[in-house]
Amino acid sequence: MEREVIQSVGFRNIKENGEITGFQFKIRLPYYRGVFLSQLRPGTLFIDGERIEKEDIIWNVKGEDFTVEQMKTDFQTHWDVTCPATLKVKKPGGLAQGYHDLKYGFCFTSSYMPPIIQAHLDPDKENMVFMPEFGHHVNERRMIIV
Amino acid sequence: MxxxxxxxxxxxxxxGEYGRTxxxxxxFKDLRDMGATGIEILANSHIDSYPALTDEYVAEWMxxxxxxxxxxxxxxxxxxxxxxxxxxxSPQEAREKLVNDFQIAHRLGFRILRTKMGxxxxxxxxxxxxxxIIESVLPEAEKYDVVMCPEIHLTTVLSDRFVQDYVDFINETGTKNFGLNIDLSVFQNRFDVPGVVVFNPDCKHSQPEEIIPLLPYVKCIHAKFNKMDDDFNELTIPYPEILKILTDYGWEGYLLSEYEGEKKDVPGFVSHELRKQHVMMKRILGY
Known part of the structure; x- marks a missing residue:
């Protein structure tokens, strides 16, 4: 795994039945401990400035696909710190060869932190105080489609 | 001695390095190399199949x-x-998760649990x-021979009411399966040292002697450290006073180093700081 949250391995177009239907990328969890999916607060993706809502992104954790709605109530599936999740986005034709700018926000709850600190968790905005052990909410990276 | x-x-x-470098x-290699003989893991961090446990993991662990x-x-x-x-x-859901953790811990050979509550x-x-919740799992804790220990951590101080509540709970129930983990951050008295990561600059702190009445309940200590100088002194927590109390009162158990300073993601940085801290602890303890 790379130090960057958005990993260079895993960024590619998705081909289904010979047709390119979208693209995917992988992210690692920047927190020091794994989380159950219900703890996650997925945010918005910007690909080359184009906005993609969280509802249009499928998370694949440990080989299984989840919608944002399914993740809300999943408190059994655990996303580990050593295993990146794959995020899939529908986009007929996929992304063109060359550079692409990704910006993606997500965060998570922690029951051992004072509720007041977590009351206004926003995956698309940074916390008031940056805690290295929790990572940034919003991560950006320029990556290449081959 | x-x-x-x-x-x-x-x-x-x-x-800052786990899973990357x-x-x-x-x-294991690093901690053994500095003469440490014990380890603490975090279930959710260091067991990839959590909340399940695989036979492969157990074999590798052993x-x-x-x-x-x-x-x-x-x-x-x-x-x-x-x-x-x-x-x-719900209490029932908490119970199920706790019993699962008891079983994992028991299989891996742990007796002390740092049970972090919401x-x-x-x-x-x-x-x-x-x-x-805790009372409902005491029989299972006894069965799997584990001791649940809430971690007493900054911004808490030892005189806070709920610390005494834990002690009262142990005395009232007579349980051997509940204790305390004291994180030395409760004694942190400096928040102005360059390189120290500070979120609560106005935080209260406890005095070293306040740990004395709690010692019979303390199963484990998190040897929190934020900043070592190059002469092997920790600059934010009064280690000499605290460790002297532990030895004077015959406390028996592990000091588990927990680095909470900067540059955790710089390869090798934490290993170096840990060695400095272990030099300090060896010098104070005399062994």
Whole structure:
């Protein structure tokens, strides 16, 4: 795994039945401990400035696909710190060869932190105080489609 | 000299490298190399199949403990009370998760559990129904021979009401399966040292002697450190006073190093700081 949250391995177009239907990328969890999916607060993706809502992104954790709605109530599936999740986005034709700018926000709850600190968790905005052990909410990276 | 106070490492310390530049075996190698003999893992961080446990993991775990001569000391786990958006975790759900953790810890050879409970305020007071939840799993804790220990951590101070509540709970129930983990951050009295990561500059702190009446309940200590100087002194926590109390009062158990300073993600940085801290502890303890 790379130090960057958005990993260079895993960024590619998705081909289904010979047709390119979208693209995917992988992210690692920047927190020091794994989380159950219900703890996650997925945010918005910007690909080359184009906005993609969280509802249009499928998370694949440990080989299984989840919608944002399914993740809300999943408190059994655990996303580990050593295993990146794959995020899939529908986009007929996929992304063109060359550079692409990704910006993606997500965060998570922690029951051992004072509720007041977590009351206004926003995956698309940074916390008031940056805690290295929790990572940034919003991560950006320029990556290449081959 | 009798070595009652032992040195170990909470591999949380390596979290800036874990999964990138260090794996589980690298943690064992590093801590053994500085003469530490005990390890703390975090279930949710260091067991990839969590909340399940695979036979492969158990076999690898046993191999590592044997190969490096390291004993499993403390197993960190959580009662994540805020797993849901619209309600707290139910006592029954908490119970199921706890018993699962007891079983994992027992299989891996841990007796002490750092049971981190959900909190309800800025002093980190535990969720209101903690007694009900803990009491309901005492028979299973006894069966699997584990001791649940809430971690007393900054911004809490030892004189906070709920610390006494834990002690009262132990005395009232007579249980041997509940104790305390004191994180030395409760004694942190400097917040102005360059390189120290500070979130609560106005934080209260406890005096070293306040730990004395609690010692019979303390199963494990998190040797929190924020900043070592090059002469092997920790600059934010009064280690000499604290360790002297532990030896004077005959406390027996592990000091588990937990690095909470800067540059955790710089490869090798934490390993170097840990060595400095272990030099300090060896010098103070005399062994």
């Amino acid at each position: 009798e070595r009652r106070v032992k040195r170990g490492v909470a591999i949380y310390s390596y979290s 260090m794996n589980l075996e690298d943690c 191999r590592l403990c044997t190969a490096y001569g390291v004993e499993p000391v403390e197993y960190g786990h959580w009662i994540d009370s805020r797993l849901y958006r619209n309600r707290e975790i 909190v309800i305020n800025a002093e980190l007071a535990p969720m209101e129904n903690w007694r009900e």
